[in-house]
Amino acid sequence: LCKHMRQNIGKKMLEPNISTQIEELHNVFSDFYDVKTESFISGDEEISRSLVFVKDTSDLILRMINERGLNPYCTIARISIDGGQGFLKCVINVFDPLCKHTSSESLDDSGVKRSLVLALVEDVSEHNGNLSKLLKPLALSDVKYSIAFDLKCGNSLFGLSSHSGKYACLWCEGENADINYNKFVEDGCKKNHM
Numbered sequence: 001l002c003k004h005m006r007q008n009i010g011k012k013m014l015e016p017n018i019s020t021q022i023e024e025l026h027n028v029f030s031d032f033y034d035v036k037t038e039s040f041i042s043g044d045e046e047i048s049r050s051l052v053f054v055k056d057t058s059d060l061i062l063r064m065i066n067e068r069g070l071n072p073y074c075t076i077a078r079i080s081i082d083g084g085q086g087f088l089k090c091v092i093n094v095f096d097p098l099c100k101h102t103s104s105e106s107l108d109d110s111g112v113k114r115s116l117v118l119a120l121v122e123d124v125s126e127h128n129g130n131l132s133k134l135l136k137p138l139a140l141s142d143v144k145y146s147i148a149f150d151l152k153c154g155n156s157l158f159g160l161s162s163h164s165g166k167y168a169c170l171w172c173e174g175e176n177a178d179i180n181y182n183k184f185v186e187d188g189c190k191k192n193h194m
Contacts, residue, residue, distance in 0.1 A: 036050070038050075040121060040130045041124070041125070047124070053118065054118045054119065057092075057140060057142065060092075068095075070094070070095070074096045077144065078094075079092050080115075081157065083124075083126040086123055087121065087122055088126060090118040090119040091116065092115065118138055128156050131157050
């Protein structure tokens with residue numbers, strides 16, 4: 001793969017000895033992960049999928065803090081959950097929000113480049129049961145963290161209906177009475193531009 005990429009996009013696009021670096025990185029983190037077969041919901045049926053997950057989330061976070069030389073008392077662990085590109089995944093960013101970066105380090109520790117996968121399953125939806133099975137082996141109750149997700153995932157995570165439902169607000173218990181939507185349409189606006 002590396003040889004093909006260098007031929008097509010240029011030799012300087014990949015670091016030298018990248019295969020060795022990838023192998024070393026694999027060896028560093030392979031002990032943190034496990035795989036088990038689990039039943040997930042897909043539409044109206046149950047399907048069997050491999051769930052890749054971190055065996056000890058606390059241990060992984062401590063490893064990340066130590067390797068990055070972060071102050072454990074100022075460090076934030078942000079856990080993000082999302083479905084997309086064929087995977088339901090839970091990733092973690094460990095960073096110090098007060099840490100100053102030089103201009104050459106424009107992508108800080110909270111960026112995608114510094115994320116690690118906590119759990120991953122292929123080709124399943126953001127269904128409440130699937131999200132529960134994704135998160136359960138991570139033992140997040142042992143970890144202090146903040147969580148990030150989009151509203152669709154949040155509704156699924158907390159067992160709420162979709163956003164078109166009558167009680168679909170993640171933040172309140174109010175009823176969706178479509179007052180704002182009706183006013184929007186009455187004012188002559190197109191619903192697709194809402």
